[in-house]
Amino acid sequence: MAIDHIINNQPTMSSLKTQKQGYQTSLVFDALVLQHESNIPQRFIWPDNEKPGSQKSKELEVPVLDLGDFLSKHSSSVKEALSLIDEACKNHGFFMVVNHGVEANLISDAQRYIDLFFELPLSEKQRAQRKVGESCGYASSFTRRFSSKLPWKETLSFQFSAEENSSNIVKDYFKNTMGEDFVRIGKVYQDYCNAMSKLSLGILELLGMSLGVQQGHFKEFFKDNNSIMRLNYYPPCQKPGLTLGTGPHCDPTSLTILHQDKVSGLEVFVDNEWRSIAPNSNAFVVNIGDTFMALSNGRYKSCLHRAVVNNKCPRTSLAFFLCPKNDKVVSPPDELVDENNPRIYPDFTWSTLLEFTQKHYRADMNTLQAFSNWVQQKPSVT
Numbered sequence: 001m002a003i004d005h006i007i008n009n010q011p012t013m014s015s016l017k018t019q020k021q022g023y024q025t026s027l028v029f030d031a032l033v034l035q036h037e038s039n040i041p042q043r044f045i046w047p048d049n050e051k052p053g054s055q056k057s058k059e060l061e062v063p064v065l066d067l068g069d070f071l072s073k074h075s076s077s078v079k080e081a082l083s084l085i086d087e088a089c090k091n092h093g094f095f096m097v098v099n100h101g102v103e104a105n106l107i108s109d110a111q112r113y114i115d116l117f118f119e120l121p122l123s124e125k126q127r128a129q130r131k132v133g134e135s136c137g138y139a140s141s142f143t144r145r146f147s148s149k150l151p152w153k154e155t156l157s158f159q160f161s162a163e164e165n166s167s168n169i170v171k172d173y174f175k176n177t178m179g180e181d182f183v184r185i186g187k188v189y190q191d192y193c194n195a196m197s198k199l200s201l202g203i204l205e206l207l208g209m210s211l212g213v214q215q216g217h218f219k220e221f222f223k224d225n226n227s228i229m230r231l232n233y234y235p236p237c238q239k240p241g242l243t244l245g246t247g248p249h250c251d252p253t254s255l256t257i258l259h260q261d262k263v264s265g266l267e268v269f270v271d272n273e274w275r276s277i278a279p280n281s282n283a284f285v286v287n288i289g290d291t292f293m294a295l296s297n298g299r300y301k302s303c304l305h306r307a308v309v310n311n312k313c314p315r316t317s318l319a320f321f322l323c324p325k326n327d328k329v330v331s332p333p334d335e336l337v338d339e340n341n342p343r344i345y346p347d348f349t350w351s352t353l354l355e356f357t358q359k360h361y362r363a364d365m366n367t368l369q370a371f372s373n374w375v376q377q378k379p380s381v382t
């Protein structure tokens, strides 16, 4: 049966009646069906210049930061760590963190529950269905947002807040969205996000030092962060050379703390070629996002990366996207602006950049430039 026929006749296909647009047929990516299909629907096939093809990417060696060592202030490790991280962040914006203090069984629970959630029947997952224009909820390859170059993935994204009065925000999300059976899962992801928020503050202390910024500046800016946690689930694909789990992009957020499962797939575009970052279950991959690039006045780079899929097994990743509180104005500290380093980006708030990515622009390798142009055209947006 032709794949389009399969998709179009899925019981899961739903038609959406909206006040504005009348009937709109929305196709749903049923991973259980598509992962066995070798006839890939056109909308999942990427253009020739973006297809991953069949050749395996060379591995990229990124600096590995021993955070425990660094934070215990062993002067020898501090100096060496700072220069390693500084060079990586000026070049491709990626490094790894080990000895991070996050419990191994918390990480393995968080990884295990990704499989549990995404192996649920589609109708169950759709109880958390993400609405167009919103950044939280379940999305199946964004069939409701995009009509081409669809990512070969399902995602579940939810909000985290480090503010005192929001200490149960993740737990409540799972309970209210998915019901009592998900209280335990909600607790695991609440604990995981708390650990990510704490870890990010340790990393920010290091980035502040390597940028030569007043001690604790970035920690202070992000202490009440309002971040986004995303579970990525990449089903196997029979033609992995034609599709992409996540297309080439820079993260619009500030810092991404990613945990790759045992299955490789993360690739970074460095020196004009795609390079893979090998999975390491004891480490987190950290990358600079657009918002931190603006905070560093362009000193540290938010770089192009993507996720490829394979034809053998699912791949999962835990992505914690550190974001400042919505109304915080993103503006580089004075130490990073002088006559030799004039301002590169306008002041903006994270909520405005997030709205731009959710309602006006598909995040890619030019998001921040497109956003800067958009903000400068719009009167009184900060």
Ligand SMILES: C=C1C[C@]23C[C@@]1(O)CC[C@H]2[C@]1(C)CCC[C@@](C)(C(=O)O)[C@H]1[C@@H]3C(=O)O
Binding pocket: 135, 151, 228, 230, 246, 247, 248, 249, 250, 251, 252, 253, 321, 354, 357, 358, 362, 363, 364
């Ligand atoms: C602010 C965000 C938008 C995306 C999630 C994120 O929290 C950070 C990464 C962004 C994204 C992954 C970049 C590639 C395109 C995208 C549409 C995706 O493939 O998921 C982006 C996310 C989004 O939901 O817009």
Ligand SMILES: O=C(O)CCC(=O)C(=O)O
Binding pocket: 230, 232, 246, 251, 258, 260, 265, 266, 267, 305, 306, 307, 316, 317, 319
């Ligand atoms: O899954 C991965 O390895 C990368 C995902 C990613 O880049 C993202 O979600 O922004």
Ligand SMILES: [Fe+2]
Binding pocket: 249, 250, 251, 256, 305
């Ligand atoms: Fe990313």
